[in-house]
Amino acid sequence: MARSKASHPYQEGASMTQRANLFSVFADGASSDTTTSNTLLKAANDYGSGKATKASVASFGHAVYAGVFIAIAFVFYLTVTTGSDTGWGTTRLQGGLAFSLGLVLVVVAGGELFTSTVLSSVSRLAGRISRRQLMVCWGRVFIGNLCGTLLMVGLVMVAGLYEMDNGLWGLNALTTAQHKLHHSWMQAFSLGVLCNLLVCLGIWMTFSVKDALSKALLVILPVAMFVSSGFEHSIANLFMVPLGIAIQHLAPGDFYTALGISSSQFADLTLSHFLFNNLIPVTIGNVVGGAVLVGMGYWLLDKPKDAHPGALSPHPLTNQPFQRLTINELNEEPAMKYALKSKTVRDVMSTTYACVTPFDSLTKALVDMAKSSSTLAMVVDSQDALVGVISEQDILRYLCIVDFKNNPNVTVRDMMQTDVLFVHPNDSLMSVIESMSVDQDKLYPVSGSGILTDFSAHSMENRVRQSRADKPRWYPVVARGELLGVLKREEVVSFLASVVAPYVVENDAAPKQDLSA
Numbered sequence: 001m002a003r004s005k006a007s008h009p010y011q012e013g014a015s016m017t018q019r020a021n022l023f024s025v026f027a028d029g030a031s032s033d034t035t036t037s038n039t040l041l042k043a044a045n046d047y048g049s050g051k052a053t054k055a056s057v058a059s060f061g062h063a064v065y066a067g068v069f070i071a072i073a074f075v076f077y078l079t080v081t082t083g084s085d086t087g088w089g090t091t092r093l094q095g096g097l098a099f100s101l102g103l104v105l106v107v108v109a110g111g112e113l114f115t116s117t118v119l120s121s122v123s124r125l126a127g128r129i130s131r132r133q134l135m136v137c138w139g140r141v142f143i144g145n146l147c148g149t150l151l152m153v154g155l156v157m158v159a160g161l162y163e164m165d166n167g168l169w170g171l172n173a174l175t176t177a178q179h180k181l182h183h184s185w186m187q188a189f190s191l192g193v194l195c196n197l198l199v200c201l202g203i204w205m206t207f208s209v210k211d212a213l214s215k216a217l218l219v220i221l222p223v224a225m226f227v228s229s230g231f232e233h234s235i236a237n238l239f240m241v242p243l244g245i246a247i248q249h250l251a252p253g254d255f256y257t258a259l260g261i262s263s264s265q266f267a268d269l270t271l272s273h274f275l276f277n278n279l280i281p282v283t284i285g286n287v288v289g290g291a292v293l294v295g296m297g298y299w300l301l302d303k304p305k306d307a308h309p310g311a312l313s314p315h316p317l318t319n320q321p322f323q324r325l326t327i328n329e330l331n332e333e334p335a336m337k338y339a340l341k342s343k344t345v346r347d348v349m350s351t352t353y354a355c356v357t358p359f360d361s362l363t364k365a366l367v368d369m370a371k372s373s374s375t376l377a378m379v380v381d382s383q384d385a386l387v388g389v390i391s392e393q394d395i396l397r398y399l400c401i402v403d404f405k406n407n408p409n410v411t412v413r414d415m416m417q418t419d420v421l422f423v424h425p426n427d428s429l430m431s432v433i434e435s436m437s438v439d440q441d442k443l444y445p446v447s448g449s450g451i452l453t454d455f456s457a458h459s460m461e462n463r464v465r466q467s468r469a470d471k472p473r474w475y476p477v478v479a480r481g482e483l484l485g486v487l488k489r490e491e492v493v494s495f496l497a498s499v500v501a502p503y504v505v506e507n508d509a510a511p512k513q514d515l516s517a
Helices: 032-053 056-081 088-110 114-125 131-159 168-180 185-206 212-228 234-250 253-259 271-302 334-341 362-371 392-401 429-437 460-466 489-509
Strands: 002-004 352-356 376-380 386-391 474-479 482-488
Touching (some): 032 114, 032 131, 032 185, 032 271, 056 088, 056 168, 056 234, 088 185, 088 212, 114 234, 114 271, 131 234, 168 234, 168 253, 362 376, 362 392, 386 392, 429 489, 482 489
Antiparallel strands (some): 376 386, 474 482
């Protein structure tokens, strides 16, 4: 059905298939804290869905690398803490800082680490991935991490690192591994929860920054804390305990003789003890700490009230007003620029729209959109509150999947998206045009912390050509939670054309120059 401004407070807004980053329709002046929380949740959602949908070979390969990185970090930890006499707390802090290298490598160099991958629970809760995709992803990454850590165990044994410092390095490895097997089941589980709570909070914080240096700095202290406090990390244990087992079984007799100990002191370092006394409870604890306390916790706190599990895009509708981009004038005609300076979004917006309810069937929505010649319809509830949008692409994609079978039980709610990028009616039209047309990060490749991210030498003209913004074609116009209209690119172009039409006619009437000379 089609409505006009007089009959309904919401107007039509439509977008292209690539409509992705959308923000909540709260009252004007929504808090920056809410916006930040919603942005982090969206980043976590994209982070998780990206991991679950990554090609299997690439995902497994990156998981192997992550296992290697964590093992390297534990080698660093053992080296730093062996023979240290600086005091118990200081020594553990030094070791924790050294071990943070592992997560820094994972974050900066790229790796799929099981303990951070469990944050993909956010994407599962949001309906972006299926339960099977989630489980396959977790299993693939865990096995890849295991391969990486066991590879490092082999390399460390062949290199004879356990003999460093007259065997004290190996003794440190043995006692560290043995200590991990002496926790009770609930103690190991709790230490696993605490560990991955910190790891995933560190990863969560990295969603707030873009540059590698900031990401690296943000994960150092959480990792240093969990290591120095003795919390249990399942993937680190996949290196540490197998290394202890390997040293206990493969180290020559003179290794123990030089240390004045017997290998029987470490007879409890066995695979069965490792599996049942450490790995299983710690892994479960890691999942609870990361997937539940961090992932599910933040999702429950920050998810939109109107979102639902069936929505394709579960992120909240939050206010993100446009900011004016500072770019060089691109040879605009004076008449066009003068006209734009005095115009706001209100002057150009359209006041017609298509509307459906969450409980309408998809085929009914398709018919209504066709009647109104719209590619997208607003979805409103019984109180005329905007709860989402649905596009022709959403409907056609579903029909293709089900081989074009009409199922009246499948409703708009099952396929609609809950996000929409909007503008305010008093926003400068010039600023909005710049924002919807130019990607500022590409035009000015500088990170949020002021670090240059692209060192290639390009003129401003070339940067402008390469900075095409991936933005919708239509934008709802919202003020104080009320939808007043929609800003369409077509309307913007028509307005600009009307401004410059007299100038174009005048030029067309002028004599043509011979450009072949």
